Amino acid sequence: MANQISAQCVKKLRQMTGAGMMDCKKALQESDGNVDKAIESLRQKGLASANKKSGRRTAEGLIESYIHAGSKIGVMVELNCETDFVARRIEFQQLAKNIAMQIAASPNVHYVSINEIPSNIIQEEKSIESGKEDLINKPEKVKQQILEGRINKRLKELSLTSQAFIKNPDITVQDLINENISLMGENIQIRRFVRFLLGEGVEKVEQNFSEEVASMIKS
Template sequence: MPDEQRLKGGLVTITTAMIKELRERTGAGIMDAKRALEEAGGDMERAAEILRQQGLARAARKAGRATGQGLVHAYIHGGGRIGALIEVNCETDFVARTDIFKQLVHDLAMQVAATAPRYVSVEDIPPDVLEEGIQEAGSRDKFLQQVVLLAQPFIKDPSKTVEEVIQEAIARLGENIRVRRFARFELGSDEA
């Protein structure tokens, strides 16, 4: 029997089909999806946004936790002309073996191969390089999007940054995740 909640304008019915659809879209648990739908008055988009916000808050709380497990993944593109090697850490080997984590690591390796970032985060950029880069690029944001992996628009969904994609994975998997390091190789390139 569907759950019902009385709202100002009348009665909204939250069905199991609605909960299932929201869970498939967001990866949220049954009760979280139900509560978000109830809070949103049955509005699927608003419920997804509520869950996203809750997930980001959970991810922020996990940021300080140690990440001693994870995966090293290689991605080769263009018939062997470009390759990327990336290490992404999480808290447990259980999460490292999940399909969600493996897909995230693969997508991040593809991001490195496609966009050729030089640093994982802003903190990794030497101050003199940061100043010079901002001068050359014309703005801080533009420079960071060129050289910082976490600041780049995600290649599979440019409306999100790589950091936002990682935060969503943290919320979904319930563990801290961080990109530790990466390397990119391009045939015939002199860059190390």
């Protein structure tokens, strides 16, 4: 039976190395929870490299599209990498497809990451949450703690990279990207995306059939 490793330990190792969640968990299990040995193992496998690559320029890549069954939801996403060689790899193209599907399945997502959410949106969310009745009589310190937790949760709901990956809820979209950075040896970034919803923004006229028939009879 594999050693039980806490989610907190896995998260800490991921932050230290940039490797994927599952890779971190496996490394910790194999090292009996020894963080230094786990880091060494990840480096030997070339997995502890996502953070180091995250600042490198990404000017290549591709634009992927996805049309959901029924043709009522469509997505376009630009996924960038460093070289055209990686952009042509099947793994990179599959990553782009998975991200496009993720966007289609995440109607509340409007930004690539939390860092891209405008300050006015954050202030608006804070204003909404702080005005809720259940916080009115709370001590100020408790109120601020609850407010911070709710805001963080809301910002994650708006962020694509914070979402649980639809094909493996144990990891986030960012974890998925980090795993592919380690696999392909290049920085990979989601640049932008757009979601199309059929009829969105168009006012639909609700027609009452019985009233229509009645008006026809009278005329």
